[in-house]
Structure formats: C-alpha cells, structure tokens
Amino acid sequence: MERCRRAPPGTPLLLLALLLLSPRMARSEEDREGPWDVWGPWSECSRTCGGGASYSLRRCLSSRSCEGRNIRYRTCSNVDCPLEAGDFRAQQCSAHNDVKHHGQFYEWLPVSNDPDNPCSLKCQAKGTALVVELAPKVLDGTRCYSESLDMCISGLCQIVGCDHQLGSTAKEDNCGVCNGDGSTCRLVRGQYKSQLSATTSDDTVVAIPYGSRHVRLVLKGPDHLYLETKTLHGAKGENSLSSTGTFLVDNSSVDFQKLPDKEILRMTGPLMADFIIKIQNSGPADSTVQFIFHQPIIHRWRETDFFPCSATCGGGYQLTSAECYDLRSSRVVADQYCHYYPENVKPKPKLQECNLDPCPASDGYKQIMPYDLYHPLPRWEATPWTACSSSCGGGIQSRAVSCEEEDIQGRVTSVEEWKCMYTPKMPVVQPCNIFDCPKWLAQEWSPCAVTCGQGLRYRVVLCMDHRGMHTGGCSPKTKPHIKEECIIPTPCYKPKEKLPVEAKLPWFKQAQELEEGVAVSEEPSFIPETWSACTATCGVGIQVRVVRCQVLLSFSQSVADLPAEECEGPKPPSQRACYAGPCSREAPEVDTATDGLMDNLQDLTMLYDWAYEGFTECSQSCAGGVQEAVVSCLNKETRERADMTLCVTSRRPPQHLKPCNLDPCPGRWETGQWSPCSLTCGVGLQTRHVFCSRLLSGELSERVTLADPLCPGPKPSTVQVCNRFDCLPAWSPEQWQPCSRTCGGGVQKREVLCKQQMADGSFLELPDTFCSASKPTSQQDCQKEDCPSEWLLSNWTECSTSCGEGTQTRSAVCLKVLQTGISTVVSSSLCPPLPFSSSIRPCMLEACAGPSRLPTRPGPLIAAARNVYVQTRRQRRLHFAMGGVAYLLPRTAVVLRCRTRGPPRPPLALTWEKDGRALASSAHVTVAPFGHLKIHRLRPSDTGVYTCSAGPAQESFEVRLIGAPGREAGEGPSPGGRYDDLVSGLLAHAGWPEALLASTELQDSAVQRNVSSERASAAQALLRLPGTLVAEQKRLDDVLRNLSQQPKALRELHRQRLVAQLAWDVFRSRPRAQDGPRRPSEQRLPAASALLGQGLGRPPRKPTILRKISAAQQLSASEVVTHLGQTVVLASGTLSVLLNCEAVGSPRPTISWARNGEEIRFSDRILLQPDDSLQILAPVEADVGFYTCNATNTLGSDSVSIAVTLAGKPLVKASRMTVTNTEKPAVTVDIGSTIRTVQGVNVTINCQVAGVPEAEVTWFRNESELGSSHHPNEGSLLLMQVSSLDQGLYSCRAANVHGELTESTWLLILEAPQVPTQLEDIRALLSATGPKLPSVLTSPMGAQLVLDPGNSALLGCPIQGHPTPNITWFHGGQPIATTAGLTHRTLAAGQILQVGNLSVGSQGEFSCLAQNEAGFLTQKASLVVQDYRWSVDRLMTCSASCGNRGVQQPRLRCLLNSTEVDPEHCSGKVRPAVQPVACNRRDCPSRWMVTSWSACTRSCGGGIQTRRVTCQKLKSSGFSTPVPIDLCSQHTKRPVDTQACNQQLCVEWAFSSWGQCSGPCVGPHLAMQHRQVFCQTRDGIALPSEQCSALPRPVSSQNCWSEACSVHWRVSLWTLCTATCGNYGFQSRRVECVHAHTNKAVSDHLCSWGTRPANWQRCNVTPCENRECRDTTRYCEKVKQLKLCQLSQFQLRCCGTCGQV
DSSP, X not given: OOOOOOOOTTHHHHHHHHHHHSSOSOOOHHHHTSSBOOOOOOOOOSOSSSXXXXXXXOOBOSSSOOSSOSEEEEEEOOSOOOGGGOOHHHHHHHTTTTSOBTTBOOOEEEOOOOSSOTTSEEEEETTSOOEXXXXXXXXXXXXXXXXXXXXXXXXXXXOBOTTOOBTOOOOBOTTSOBTOOSTTEEEEEEEEEOOOOSSOSEEEXXXXXXXXXXXXXXXXXXXXXXXXXXXXXXXXXXXXXOSSEEEEETTEEEEEEEOSSEEEEEEOSOOSSEEEEEEEOOSSSOOEEEEEEEEEOOEEEEEOOOOOOSOSSSOEEEEOOEEEEETTTTEEEOHHHHHTOTTOXXXXXXXXXXXXXXXXXXXXXXXXXXXXXXXXXXXXEEOOOOOOSOSSSOEEEEOOEEEEEEOTTSOEEEOOGGGGTTSOOOOSEEEEOOSOOOEEEEOOOOOOSOSSEEEEEEOOEEEEOTTSOBOSOOOGGGOOOSEEEEEESSOOSSOOOSSOBOOOHHHHHHHHHHHHSOOOOSSOXXXXXXXXXXXXXXXXXXXXXXXXXXXXXXXXXXXXXXOGGGSOSOOOOSEEEEEOOOOTTTOOOOSOHHHHHHHHHHHHHHHEEEEEEEEOOOXXXXXXXXXXXXXXXXXXXXXXXXXXXXXXGGGOOOOOEEEEOOSOOOOEEEEOOOOOOSOSSSXXXXXXXXXXXXXXXXXXXXXXXXXXXXXXXXXXXXXXXXOOSOOOOEEEEOOOOOOSOSSSSEEEEOOEEEEEEOTTSOEEEEOGXXXXXXXXXXXXXXXXXXXXXXXXXXXXXXXXXXXXXXXXXXXEEEEEEOTTSOEEEOOGGGSOOOOGGGTEEEEEOSOOOOOOOOOSSOOOEEOBOOEEEEEOSOOSEEEEEBTOEEEEOTTOEEEEEOOEEOSSOOOOOEEEEETTEEOOOOSSEEEETTTEEEESSOOGGGOEEEEEEETTEEEEEEEEESSOTTOSSOSSOOGGGGGHHHHHHHHHOOOOOHHHHHHHHHHHHHHHHHHTTOOOOHHHHHTTOTTEEEEEHHHHHHHHHHHHTSOHHHHHHHHHHHHHHHHXXXXXXXXXXXXXXXXXXXXXXXXXXXXXXXXXXXXXXXXXXXXXXXXXXXEETTEEEEETTSEEEEOTTOXXXXXXOOEEEESOOEEEEEETTEXXXXXXXXXXXXXXOEEEESOOGGGOEEEEEEEXXXXXXXXXXXXXXXXXXXXXXXXXXXXXXXXXXXXXXXXXXXXXXXXXXEEEEEOEEEOSSOOEEEEEETTEEOOGGGOSSTTEEEEOSOOGGGOEEEEEEEEETTEEEEEEEXXXXXXXXXOOSOOHHHHHHHHHXXXXXXXXXXXXXXXXXEEOTTOOEEEEOOOEEESOOEEEEEETTEEGGGOTTOEEEEETTTTEEEEESOOGGGOEEEEEEEEETTEEEEEEEEEEEOOEEEEEEEEOOOSOSSBSOXXXXXXXXXXXXXXXXXXXXXXXXXXXXXXXXXOOXXXXXXXXXXXXXXXXXXXXXXXXXXXXXXXXXXXTTSOEEEOOHHHHHTTSOOOOSEEEEOOSOOEEEEEOOOOOXXXXXXXXXXXXXXXXXXXXXXXXXXXXXXXGTTSOOOOSEEEEEOGGGOEEEEEOOOOOOSOSSSSOOEEEOOEEEEEXXXXXXXXXXXXXXXXXXXXXXXXXXXOOOSOOOOBOSTTHHHHHHTTOTTSHHHHHHBHHHHTTO
C-alpha cells in the first residue's frame, strides 16, 4: 500500500517559476494534447462589407515541426455594400492605373470568372484587348466568380454557402430559404384558355401573390398579356407590356418577350407586390397561357394555448386548438385560407389533464390512484365492421365509433367527442367488395373423341374473377356444360353402341384440371403446375409442384418467367402431404377409400407435433436486432423434421423472439435525394447531402452524426452531371452598348447571336436561320430626357477685309433638345454665359499692296466719312461730311460740307445734285460758296441723295427722315434703305445703359457751348454732333451680311441680339468731350532734348524719360508723330510713324529701342533719327507691338513704352520668359510668362494693353472669370500667399470694338520633396511588384530589414512633390550604379529598388535622394544579412553528482547576430569540435540499488514479480561496494522488492458446435453452416465481446457440402420472334433451377448464387420494307378509339386499323 510522500522543499517555488515562464498560462485541454499553442485573436476583416475574410494564427511550441496548419479562416462583414462602393475586384485593378506597364499608363478593368485561376488578379486595359495578370492572387474576400458566394483566401477559391460559412454547401431552395427543404412554398402550375366574349375584352389569367418566385408564363395565340399590381400598402399599378425588355414594376424585375406567335413573361422574384396577370382579347382565335411559379405559403396553422379546464377539481381535461395565421399581416384569418394549401396539415389538438386535486366529499376526501400509475386519456372505440352488403360488385359495411373514457376505478363510459379530438376520428362507413363478381368462361371445344359415328367432345369451362384468374364463386346453376355429343360423318363398320363413346381418360382429366388451374394474366402472378405423384406407395407421403412467377406478354401472346419478388401476394404451397392408402401392416382395409383416408389423417396428428429448434440469424448485424425461435414439425418417434402440413396448425406454438446484436453500428455514409438538375440541357449539376452517421438503436431509429474520417471507404459524390446533351439553338443577346446620346433620346444597340450550348458546356455560334424563335430586339431607345440648354453657333462670316487683318463674326441661338429628339429655341437666359470670343475672331488675309506712287498731277479729292448717323433727340443744327447716310428728325437744320483737297491749283467750281437732278439755291435750300449746302428746317420732301461734284471727283450723302407719315424713311429704293431695319431696331431698343445716357447728355451740353466759336473741318464738327448716334457703314454691312446667312426661322432672333450688341458698340465708340483738337502749344517741338541743360556743372542724375500726355498728332494723312506713353493707330494710308523719346540725366543717357522685349534691328525702313527718335517708314502689320525706349547712364536706367496698333485693335504687352523662384518673397512678371515658384510667395502679373478706343481688360483663371478683388487695377493681377490651390492658367483678355486679344501665364506651384502622409499606395506597389519578397520603406530617420544570405529584397522610397522629384539611389554613400558586385534594378520610376542575391558584403545603408526645382530629401534604410554561426559557450551542468562518470559538455549554440536560434539554421556550418570535461569525481553517499523486475509468474488472473534490493556505495574509482543497510535507511526508505502483476481476468473465446448445413446456397454443392462464438472466462463466466478483443476471434460461419445445392440454371430454346421486322419483336424461353442429379425443377432461390439467365430478349430489330399492312396485336381497336394512330410505334403494330383512319 503506497503512502503519500511529502514534497521536497522548494517545490511550490519551482511550480510558480514554471508558471511564470510559461508563454501562455491559459491553455485549453485540446491544446495541451499537442505541441501547438492556443489560437490567437481574429484579425481585422479584409473588407468592411460584401463579405471578407479574417484569420487567426497559432505557433508551434515544439522544436520540431507540428502536424496541422498554423492558420485558420472565417468569413466576416457579411453585409451588402452600398451601390457607390463598386466592385472589389475592380478596385484592385484600378489601383494599378498610376503604375506604368511596359512604359505606358492604362486604365484597368477587371476580368472575372476565369475558369483556370479565378483567384488571380487579371485585368484588361480599357479600350484594348490587352489582358495582364497584375497580381498572382487577389485580396482575401474577393469573390471567385461574379455569380457565386465562393471567395478567394490566400490565392485559393474556398466554397462559401448561402449561410456565409466557409466550406458550407448550404444553398437556397426554391423558396429562397438558405439550406431550406422547400416546405415554405408550393409549386403552382396550370393552364388558362381564353374564351371569346361579346361583353368583356379582357379576363384574369392568374393572381400571383406577394413573395412568389421563379414566375414564368407563356401565351400562345393572338391575345396580349398585361399586368395589374397592388402593393401591401394598397397602391395599385398597371403595365401594358407593349414592347420587349426588362422593366422594374413595383420594385420587381419583369422580363418580357413579345414574339410573333407567343409572349413570354419571366419574374425571378421575390415579388414585392401582388401581381394579377390579365389577358386582352385581340383576335378571333383562342389563346392558351401556361404558367408556373413557386408561391409562398403565407397562411400557416398556429397552435393556440390550452382552453380552460373541463373540471375545477377531481381531474379534468383541457385542449388546444389551431388557428390560421397570416404571416404578411401578422393576424388571424379564417380557416379556409389555410385549407387552400394542401401542404398545410392542421395540427392535432393536444389534450392534458388538469385540476387533479381531489374534490371535498362528505366523508373527507376520495381515495384515488396516483396519476402516474393509471389514468389513461379518452380514446376512440369502434365496434366491429358489419358484414358487407354484397360479396362482389360493390357493397357497404358500417360500424359505430364513440369516445370512451376510463376513470381511475376502471369504469368505462362514453363522453363528449371533443375530448378525443386530439386524434382523428375513425371512419364509420367504408365500401367493400367493390370488385366484379366471378363469371364462367368457356374455352373452345376439343375435337370429337371418335373418328367415326357418334361420340363426345369436351371443353374447358373456368370460373374467372375480376383479375382474370381462375377461382371459385360462380353459380353452379349457370355453368355451361363441358361435354356434348358429336357426330363424325364417316360411317363405322363396328356395331353401333347405344350410348356415345366417352372420351378417353386424359381428355377428361385435362378438362377437370384446367377447371381448377389458374390462367396466366398480364399482371405478374404465381402460377402453380400440377402436383407430382405421391412419394409413398402406401401410407402418408409428399407431393410437390413447381410454382412460378409468370406474366403474359400481350403483343407476343407468350408467357415469360419473372423473379419471385415481382409477384405480389402469398406464394401457393409447393409441397403437401398425401396419403396413398393404408399399408398392409398399418390398418385393415375399409370399404370406403374416403373413410380410410380420414382415419389415417387422424393418426397423423398423433404421430407429428410442433417443437422449437434453435433461433434464426439475427435480423440486424448491429444496433439491436431480433432472433426468432425456429418452429419445426417433428416426428415424435424419430425426432426428424417432417412437412409442415403433417402438424395441426391450431396447435402451432406462439412466436418467440429475443434481442441480439445490441452493439451500435459502425459509421456508414448516408445520402440524400439528388436535387433537381440546375439546367435542362447543356451540362447541368445535381447535388445531394452526404454525411457520415451511426445507428445507435434500430428500434428507436436513433442515429448520431459522425466526422467523415470515421466512415469507411471513399465518401460518395455530392455532385453529379445531369442533362448532358446539346441544347436547342437559342438567341443569346449580348450586353447593351452605351447610349448614342447622353440626353434628348438616343439609341443603344446590342448584338444578338444564335448560339447552341453543347453537352460539354461550350457554345457554338450558328447562322440566324437555326433559331426558330423570334429574334430579340437589337436596338432600343434610351436617355429619354430633355437636354440642358446650349448655344447653337452659326458659321463664321467672311472676313471683313479683302486683305490684311480683319474680323469674322457669327451668331448664336439658345437651343434645347427635348426628349423626343426635336430641337426648340428657348430664352437665352437658360443658356450659360457665352464668351465674347465665341462670336467674333480676327482673320488674316494676304498683305495689302503698298501705297502706289501718286501721279505726277493728281486730281482733286473730296473728304468723305463712311458713317451712318441716327438723330436721337431734337437739335437745332447738324453738320455732316459727305459719304454717309443720316436718319434725321423733321425740322432740323442740316449743313453738308463738300471739302476738296489736293495740290495747289485754281479752285474748281462745285456743283450739287439731288437724286440725279441739279440743285439750285432757294429759300429752303441754300447752296453757299466754299462747298456748303444748308437745308432749313428739314421736311419730308428733303429726303434723298445729295451729290457734290468737283471735276471728276464725286461724293454723295443720303438724308432719310424719321417719323414721316406712313413711312420711317424716304421713299423709293436707295443705297441707304438697306439700313432701315437696323435703324428701326436701334430706335426701338429699350436697353440703353443709364450711365452712358447720362454721360452723353453732359458731353452734348459742352459741345453746344463751343459750336458757334469754332469752325473746324467737317470731320471735327462731326465729333461734336449732339444727340446723334454714329456707326461705320462697314459695321452695319457686316451685321446685314450675318443676318442674310441665318435661317429664316432664326433670323428675327438674331436681329434682336445683333441690334442690342450694335447699340452697345455705338455708345462705347462715342468720343469723350475732351477729345477735341489740340491746341498749337501741344504740337511737337523739334529737338526738345537739345534745348535742355547743356551745362557741364550740373550734379549727377539718373536718367529720366519725359512723359507727355498729349495725343498723337496727325500732321497729314500719311504721317503720325507722337510721344512715349501713348498709343498709335496705324491706318491704311499711314506712310510714316515718328516716335519721340526725350530723356534727361547726367551724364547724358544713351537711348536704345526695343520692340516686344527684343532689341530693334535698324534698316532702311526703320530709322534712328539724330534726336534719338524712332521713325518707321511704310509701316506694315509686322510692325505692330510695344516699342520701348531705354535711357541708360552710369547711375541707372529708365524705360517707357508706346503701343503701335493696327486699326485700333487691342494690343497686349507679353513676355515669353520662364521665371523660377525658390527664395524671393514676391515675384512680378508680364503676362505670357511662365512662373514656377514655391508656396507662400506674392505673385503679380502685369497686363499692359493698348487699343483705340481703350481696350477693356478681363482676367480669367482656368477659363473662369475672376472677380475684381484679385486685381485692384485692370492692368495687374495680385495673388497673395500662393498655394497649390492657386496653380493654373491665368489669362488676360483685352477687347474693344475692333477685336480682342488674350494672353496667358502658367502659374506652377513648386513643392519640395517630402514623405507622403498616406503610405498605402507605395505598399500596394511593393506588394504588386513582388508579393513574396521581403520589403522595407526608407525614411528620413532610417529603417532596417534583416534578411537571409542569397535572398532578394525590395526597398521603397515614398516621396511626393511637384514637379515629380527625380530619385537617385546610393549604397554606402556612393551611387548604386558604381557599386560593384551588387545585383539591382529600379522600378516604378525609381520609387522601388530591387536588390538580389544579397550577401554579407552587400549589406549596409541604402539611401534614396529625391530632388526637384524646389528642394531635395534624403531617406535611408539598412539591409542586414543574417549570418548563422556556431558558438561554444560555458560548460553545461555536470552529468553526475558523484562517482567516476561525471562529465561537463561545452554548450554549443546556433547564433544569428548574437541571438540564439534553432540549430537547424546552422546545419550547413561546420560544427566546432568540443571535448567533455570530467567533473564531480568523488565518492557517492550510500544509496539503494535495484535490479530489473523479473517476469510475472502468471500471464493473467494475478501474478507476482520480484527484484533484488541492496545498499551500495559508489567509489570515485568507479567500483561499487556493498555496505550495511542502515547506511541507506538513514536517508530514504527501502524500495519494495515484490509487486503484483497481470491482474486482468483470464478470458478466451468459446464456441458451440457447427449447426446443420442448411443455410442458403452460396455455390455449386455449397451451403452455409453457423456456430455461436462468445467470450468467457476460463471458469465459464460469460463476458462482453470487448473483453476478448485482444485475442483472435474464431470464425462463426463456414461453407459446407450440401446435396440440396447441387443445382444449376436450365434454359429452354427461344420461342419464335413475335415480329419479323421493326423495333417491337421479342422472344422468350423457360428458365428454371434444376437439380444436377435428378434433373428435376427445384425452388429458384437455390440457384440464386449464380446469375439467372435472361428469359426474354428483342429480336429481328431491322427496318420493315415492303411488308404487308396488317394488325399484329389484338388491341388495335383500343388504339383507334384512343387516337394513338399518330404515334409511330402504334402505326407499325396496327397498320390495318390505323390505315382506315
């Protein structure tokens, strides 16, 4: 007996230390069994929606490898993503858009459903056929296929069921329930046939309720389908289904196909409303509609609570009921709603006892039996059925059924029927004997029994029942006779007999036996043959007969044998007892054979009796079966078996059963039903549920599900191919192409191909003629919505000039395209603002010819101004020069001046004409000398054309009257009449700017004060016309020409717009009041600079250019003189331009000239005058620009510019230089430059413009106009503290009436290189470049990456800046290109450095230098190459504490950079040689020494084993010497030297003797015999079989020789074929089991060990040619009645009958 030992001191501290050193304290029992640590926490989900993956890791705690995986996965974030989130695979492709592929950027689109590798990231470049695998695997959680829940995890496609679980095979059933069994919906199919009606034009086909799925309707006929809907909220809708397409009706997708001969409607569902399918009659013929859908069972039975108890005490009952519940509205409805679904079975009412407390009585309480002993529920009781009212032909029998209750005293009483309603009530009436009554059937007569004279003939008369079988029950009175007389006309030569000759015995016997026989029918039935002769010649013997399962083949009228299991009902006996009469020693003879037979049969009951003989085999091999006691009929004397018929049946002992094989069954595979095929053709799939289960109890049908490895053999397949045959050709529409228009009604197209899905899953493209159905539409309307309003621009007009520079204009109208595609004109306010440059632009033709040299004696010229004048208010007098057209008010005085000029000569006489007639002075019209014509108080008759002639020169002036009665201007056609509409528009214009009108009135008043005092030329007087609008005729001609080019429908709209623009231009072009002729003092003084101080004693002074504000002087029509700071306008007649530049300074400054920033190169046309002025002779268009005079001396410089323009057009001073600034706080440039500057700088952009009239300046940023806050004056733009948001294109537009000019400056913000805040892009780039390579990102502070020798690594340089910085890599401070022995390459524009085949020599610091114009940045990272080495450390603990065997081994460790690692890493290194060191070589203290245990004395049943125990002392020399026992006992207890062993029981297998060789035949001459094998002790005590499992088990069955099994199959010859040709001929033969020695037929089951030969086969399967048309079966009349002649198989068999149809 063992005792408890005290723990040695320090044990608790040791345990505590072990716990503290343990890596993880909490470990599950499962983890403790293996070397794995516990699973770590789950990682974050790879996606936030749409289904992602999460993983968990665990580590191996063993120094060796662990079996199993260190990672596991699960699904997560199984919620739908928002629509704007996009496809997850597409997001991964788009991440590569900013990475060059073969030096080019692409926009990548996903390639889904790759059958070979669905988990690789394959993308296609947009607009090309380029498909590239950008990554070997997609991110975890990406769908393998677009229409599947399966997801990619770690590059492998994992199955995901509809329950979103990995590895799950759960799928949605037809009802939409995940892993459902289809019980929540029902399949509804039917057919509707339309009926023409004169009163209604439509009819309801079917109502499909809310939530239905997989709806399909097919209409065949001329009618049309349409829909009516009703939502759960009561909203109703209707859809006419007018065209083919897919529609969204009440949030339900409807797919409709309208074909010429039918209409098809499909709705996948679930429907979000109730749909009522109706049909609209539209033809004289009927239509049929076939429909099928899965309808949800929305009304279910729901069990109620228990009703109140039927009694308050003493024991009562209470019942439940069932109510019909609407799942949609969550309310109780009438029962008929639930009766509508046959699947709904109303729950049976439940009944329970209640109020079981005893009731008080007069003598206290009643004594009742406990409830749990006996208290049965009420039950239905029925009386026996009454006798059937008819024995055949149909009758009725009845019985009484009542609810009976048994109280606790055992009395049974009838109670109310509701107490038994928890079970169905038994029927009280039932039909009986509904079969036809038997009838007599007479066969054909036999031949006459004699060959001459008078004889008898016979026939067989059978009583046939309703099954066509020979039976009894026919009335003997109605039986036809079986014999009759017959006469053979051949006379007999023997004497005539008085009676007819009887038939010989065989004939009569045959008639009798046939009467008792059973005929073969078309239903398989047992057919017994005749009994054999009795086996005994006297006494009791045995008769046998063959009973076969046979069937009558109707077409061949032959009999075929079938296996016995094909026949129903009990098999007739094949053996019976027979009595052949008494033997001589048994009994005396009796007079009557019948009486003797009865007496001997009574003796049989005394000789034979029943007895039990063992048990049958167990009905089950496991999980509990039964064995039945074998009851045999034995001879009491010999105890041998006899035929069962020799024993009295009534004395047969009862059945005796006993249980057996109670052990649970081993695991086996259970398979469910195959699901419906996923496709009707092509290649579909069927799935089924396969699981491993184990039967625990066959009686209770209790099973338990096991893991798959516990079932033997391979797991049955869960999927199989089905419907693997070619589909019919069908239309396959492609995806719709994008709409041809974004609005206003467009068209989108698609390709519709005729394809056939083949049995291998591929598609074969066929011609359109192969598809019989109507081809789906390939074009449809789209974008049926109005377009936003936009400008419609006309064509540009012709250039306004015939040479040189001019202008072109075009008109614009605001149009809107409606959803019907029709364009309509709308208000211009609905269109966006139209830039000025969109309606006018400059044009350049070939240069005009230079001025021709004047003739030697030129003729006179008349000064003319080609203008149109419009008087706006009444004035006293107006002065005009010749050449124009004036629209004047009545009663205005008009003065026309005809001024000539030319070389001095005698003055010519001037003549005046009006409308071609000479004009003389009168009181109303005065012709004055010096070319003046004055009209006093203008009246209508004064309108016309006035012509002034001076020699050959002529000029005209037209006067037209405003406000004359019946007209607006003069009568008759005239050159000025073409302006009438425009002038009318100007006068009717209501949009004059008030500020301009006010300024105009002030100018007019100033002019009027000076008119009388000044007598200037006609042109100068014209500038002072008060209240008069002036426009150039050329401007009005351009407007008229523009209008003539417009469509008539838009002409008026354009006229209004052009008139408004003309009014604005006219007001802007009015000269200011101060623009008068210059005074003589303002004229240029020659050599002004020469008059300024020439003295030598003046102090030093920086140069200063004198700026004068006077306008340019036009000394003549050909010469212009001006000072700096002004604008010069070049006209076509300008011959010279003189630009003066006067500067002062000391010392005297030097003058230089530049044009547009470039120094002028002087020539014979561009001259520098002695006074430093610049003269340009015969100026051309190339001379236009800004001229700058630069004055320079030793103290500094000064410069002033002057603009020279052509025809007053705007001019902008532009620069084409690039300014880069990284330090200065402010930058100033001229427009046209490019600015590259850092952030935080103040930027000023100058835009110096010129033009006559003065050009207006407008600033733009990226083509959007800037407000005035950015430019305090029009000539400059100030940008404060610029940032990246200010980067862009800044434009300055200068515009006046002559045109416009735009110059632009690019502002580029420089950003110094810096580290981006987000590093996801560079990390994704590293992952895509080398998914399996280690990588590290450089940083300003440095980073480190540890690698193995020979590995490769990726270094990323995260950087951002503008412009994109250039990246240079260094290794050890030297450019990486100069590093010898280092394998490297740069990727992604230098952002990634790939270093390969690393060694210790190539490790070190790697740095990347990023620099651009704004600065530079250096980042670094260190690569450390691991170097494994062996290290010999301190000595280990001594192996022994005493004696002579103690050694210390030096500790050998594998190190990596001073860190100990697994020794396997140093396996390739040379291991250092180490020598052990002796230690603790001293005498040991005395201690017990034990030998090994001896062998056990017994192998079982309890034995003893011993060992020797001595006290020894080990010396330092290594020798051990015995010492007294007391020396060892002082320290430790003496070890035991004896112990028990092999305590287990002695068991053995025992078995009984072999049984009889009477089992089933297993081969020729072989049967089976059995014996019982059981486990027991050697004392004979029975034990469970598990106790002997370690011993080999003897066999319990074996083959044995049996004479009864000497059998084989015997076949007869084939019968003749039933047909000579065709496909329906067959023949049969007899197949029977016979004994090998006796050659007699025996039971078929004796031959079951061998394959049974076929007893029928097809024959003569060849086409019939030139055959006789006749019937070959007797059922042809039925074929004709059933209208089956159209089928080929019946046409062949019933050719004669079917040919008459």
